[in-house]
Amino acid sequence: xxxxxxxxxxxxxxxxxxxxxxxxxxxxxxxxxxxxxxxxxxxxxxxxxxxxxxxxxxxxxxxxxxxxxxxxxxxxxxxxxxxxxxxxxxxxxxxxxxxxxxxxxxxxxxxxxxxxxxxxxxxxxxxxxxxxxxxxxxxxxxxxxxxxxxxxxxxxxxxxxxxxxxxxxxxxxxxxxxxxxxxxxxxxx
Ligand SMILES: Nc1nc2c(c(=O)[nH]1)N(C=O)[C@@H](CNc1ccc(C(=O)N[C@@H](CCC(=O)O)C(=O)O)cc1)CN2
Ligand SMILES: Nc1ncnc2c1ncn2[C@@H]1O[C@H](COP(=O)(O)OP(=O)(O)OP(=O)(O)O)[C@@H](O)[C@H]1O
Numbered sequence: 001x002x003x004x005x006x007x008x009x010x011x012x013x014x015x016x017x018x019x020x021x022x023x024x025x026x027x028x029x030x031x032x033x034x035x036x037x038x039x040x041x042x043x044x045x046x047x048x049x050x051x052x053x054x055x056x057x058x059x060x061x062x063x064x065x066x067x068x069x070x071x072x073x074x075x076x077x078x079x080x081x082x083x084x085x086x087x088x089x090x091x092x093x094x095x096x097x098x099x100x101x102x103x104x105x106x107x108x109x110x111x112x113x114x115x116x117x118x119x120x121x122x123x124x125x126x127x128x129x130x131x132x133x134x135x136x137x138x139x140x141x142x143x144x145x146x147x148x149x150x151x152x153x154x155x156x157x158x159x160x161x162x163x164x165x166x167x168x169x170x171x172x173x174x175x176x177x178x179x180x181x182x183x184x185x186x187x188x189x
Pocket of ligand 2: 003124134135136137138139140141142143144147171173174
């Protein structure tokens, strides 16, 4: 399947999940995440989920990592719509956030974290394949950003659905995940 077909199909499937099931699957996904053994983390890049698009709420996974790494700093994506660019900005969880053009909460103020400092990146996605390639909303924000991160930064995706077999039109800009967590499985690529 090609990215556009996968994107459409999985966005639709995700929007069809009912609220109660969404909560159950979110809890199962968090249980899966807890089983993952990760090295010590200084800098995590997380994201603020778009509930209106049924994105997985990663905050429980932030809390799990924070329990294991008490000094860990968390950064959040801030996009530059014109440049299709993105920065990691560090603020406290109770810091100031404002909604961007896409209704996603972004930090106001805070320090920019150089992408090279990030140890773990939670990567939003719509679908992924058995090789760890992903599709998002199709603007390439994450692909551009991940290209600036250390090759050994651990990229983790979350999905309510299992992997598709093979996304055909992968290009040189696509950066694969290291792990994808689902309610029933941990994929390691
Ligand atoms: N929670 C979360 N934060 C994130 C992302 C994400 O996927 N999820 N991103 C991951 O990249 C970046 C934002 N990227 C986005 C790209 C497109 C659309 C979107 O809604 N596009 C519309 C078209 C709207 C328009 O062009 O004006 C659409 O797809 O219908 C949203 C976010 C950074 N932060
Ligand atoms: N590092 C890059 N430099 C230039 N163009 C890029 C880069 N990364 C991705 N692109 C381009 O951005 C476009 C969108 O890519 P793609 O369809 O893979 O987005 P996506 O992974 O679904 O989106 P996102 O990363 O925002 O979640 C493609 O045309 C791709 O070639």
